[in-house]
Amino acid sequence: MLVPENTKCECGHQNAVGTVLCESCGKPLLEELQKADTPLEMRYDGVARRSQKTNPSIIDRVWNFFSSVKIAIYLIIITFLTAMLGTIYPQENSFINNSEPWLYYEQTHGLPGKIYYALGLSRTYESWWFIGLLVMIGTSLVICSLDRVLPLYRALSKQQIRKHHQFLHRQKTVYRGEVEGNAGEWVDQFAAQLKRKGYTIHTDESGAAMLAEKNRFSRWGPYINHIGLILFLLAILARSIPGWQMDTYVTVPDGDTVEIQGTNYYVKSEKFTVDFYNDEELPDSLKGKPRPKNFETKAVLYQCVQDCSDPLKSPQLEEVTRHDIGVNSPLQYKGLKLFQFDFNLTPRLNAVHPVLVDKTTGDVYGPFDLPMKDSALVHKLGPFTLELYANYMEFALDSEGKPTTLSREPNAPAFVFTVKGPGLKPEGEPYMYFPMQKDKVRFSQDSINRALADRIEIRVDGMENVDFSEATTFLNVRMDKALSFLWVGGIISMIGLVMGTYWQHRRIWLRIDEGKLSLGAHSNKNFFGLRAEIAAALKKTGIEVEPKRLDNGGNNA
Template sequence: METFKCECGHLNHVGTVICESCGKPQDEGATELLDMRYEGTARRSIVNNQTIIDKVWTFFSSVKVAVIIIIITLVAAALGTIFPQRDLLPPTANPTTFYQDEYGIFGKIYDAIGLDNTFSSWWFMLLVASIGISLVICSLDRILPLYKALNKQTVTRHPNFLQRQKMFGISRVDNIPEEIEKAKVKLQKRGYKIREENGNILAEKGRFSRWGPYVNHIGLIIFLIAVMLRYVPGMYMDKALWVQEGELKPVVGTNQNYYIKLKDFHMETYDKNKESKIYKKAIERYGNDKIPKNYQADVTLYKRQGNLIPGEDPKLKKVKDYSIKVNEPLKFQNFALYQVDYRIGEFSAFLFTLQNKQTGEKLGPIKVDLQNPKQFYDLKNGYKVELKNYFPDFYFNSDGQPDTKTRKPDNPAFVFKMTTPKTPKGEVAFVAIKQNIEPNGENKFKMSFAGIETKDSTGLTVRKDLTLWLLALGGAIFMIGVIQGMYWYHRRIWIQNQDGEIWIAAFTNKNYYGLKQELKKVLGDTKIEVPIDQQAEKSV
């Protein structure tokens, strides 16, 4: 940036309105009050606008631009919360049909325009990054010139600088040095830092409050960095994990290094006969034994030993037993498993017998595990059953073919091939709840329903958050900046001997009323008159 020399000899950057050293305004003939927001220093965004970098800097240094970006981000975030985001859908939901099935045409539009992935989309990340860039540039564009100006200010200021402060006054007294010394002692007692030069004084305190907004910006920048880090693989995870009683499953996100087994699930409800009378009406309103009191999963955590070998069960070492309750998660490494949901009496297995339709003779039963069904079942003596197809949540699709909506066994259906000594080529049967269809004509044998087995399931949330400390740090720094900027004030008082008169001027970045009251106390025992509020005088 180009410079010019003030009459005091100080070199200022082109665009400076008030000399950083002596305070001489460049528009010396003007009479309106000085704009002291940035001490009249030259800012890059105002002075330089030639290269592409300058134009980008100028764009992002604008507070108006920052506000517009924030508003757009808030609107986008609001739209993203109208319906659940795709990564928060129930584990059994089909994302391609969920929104239309649940919310109709609005859900279909919501999904089509990509709002189902709002917070992980590239354009939302770009908006968040733009806010961060704007905060950095806005801060640097203002804080560096302001810091330099405050550090370079001299005690003796240009007369025009004093005259154009909001609070200014002239006093004529007999013993100027004595009166200035009295004021100096009072100012020191009130915590002001005093600098002297040629009999003039500059009293200053609370300069650090000027940095409050920029500390806010630092906190926000750290907070935004933490938010964006959540989309870096391995930094943040919030996934659902359903485990059935007796089932062993790898913990999602651990690369199959950890496994969990549900040993038992406990469900307790409120009983009006056992609870305090004050809860009786509430329990009766919702129904006795209907309100969950506690549900917990008794689990065992295992750690895998060695490498995974295809086709072989992993070698596991028990880590610990734990009872997961609501708000009492199982924690290990950087993971936490929270109890969030449950299913009571979920289908676990169906039992069938192979029945001779003519004689009524039954063989079996066979047990079909609904989570991991076997393909072949040997009933010996030449009797065999093959599971040709399995539909956990059966329905007929648009082509009229059997299909499954989800992998959850809510409405299981099976296609069996039955081979017997009397039917060596085999017979095919389609078996569903209250359905037994013979697609190739009448069979000699059928698969008869013989019973069901049910188990309880627990719904866990697997959570990992390595950004939490960074979010807390950003929030703490932001609050420090808020307190720093709100509860302290930057105050400066200039008292100068000008040709046998005492000129006094005062500035504060906020709360001029408080400054006036303080000046009355400081100057109460002196003959120096309290400066007047020139802005208030003009308005009158």
């Protein structure tokens, strides 16, 4: 059976269990503390905290665990040590297209890389234990703050002016001396000096005891900072809510309009341009090397208004905004952002407008429209008919000698037509057509087409009949609904940090008993400045003392 602790002070004040210094007169309550004469621990003004309950329940134990600053520091240390591990090798998410990351680690870094991957360190920052650490820090932030801020607020909002001698003489900054003449007059004189330094003065009715206080607001700085950090962490966790965050990439060749997956939007690149520095602008060591000066995508954003998901109809688009996207200048529309991510300057063939030549008569038919993708199946050209039999994007012959395509990009396009017309077999004759000159030679188009090559020819007259995109731009599409919460959290945290570090809460207590002055002073940090202020004010009242002499030892945080 626990005996209730006697927490009543000799001044008559009833304190809560766990109180170190009487909430009223400041006298130490614990017997061993009364006997010592070391400087007092003034943290939270010695009031009881919630975590100092006797007889803790399970919830109390969890609360006590997280309310410990020691635990908080350990959590911080473990977090930054494990964060270091994640930077030894590149993280998996830094590869854009790598479907076999385990191969990368083993091939590039050998056995250590294999172990790194096996331990899951290649995904350190997405791992359950790292996120767990962040959540624990967040919990610790909440509980540490609640455990301390409320008792501290109570202690600071009802302060007693006249303090116990033990309290005054065991502060870290102390002055004891004699005061001649009227005590009240001296206190007024001294108070006037402190007032000029921004202190608020409270004197008791006798006039011989005083409390001077300034910058109490700085005590709330750490808690405001912690609130900001909690908001910040919550915003990060909120990003895993479905629909709060989007991160995709679109590839847009010049002139194309591409759907942004997962949205109702389409983006068109009217033109992508890249400028390089010329040699006059570059220092000697960089001359002759391409150094980009500017990237720009002239982008137009469309919204689909009708026939959006009907595969048979082409969607009806309405322009909503346009912007020249640069590296530090994304296109923004209603939370959707398009960033310049990469580019490719390889020209891409979009369409040709060839003519058909009847070699026996010399007649020319056409030109006709032949896009690389989704061409019409039948082209009628005078007496001739071209039926599209097959269409390859990147033509190649496989190991068995059969035609195949290597990709879906028109890098080496090829068309196989069935040609019908005068002098040809009624069921038609096959004709193979390579729009690009290099492919014509490489795959020897004329010998594939054999006799037909002497009868007809499909050719493009002049560059005006070639339609191609000069460049392709890669855009990163992002949406992040948690962003505004994040910034608010950051701002609150910064305000708290500045309040707490650039100002100090300083208090000076004094009492004069029969000409004997007892002065004790406390600052939550920077005692150097506090001592200087007191020494300067004492000097004005005729008491010369070196600031350093006011130091009563102890930890002067």
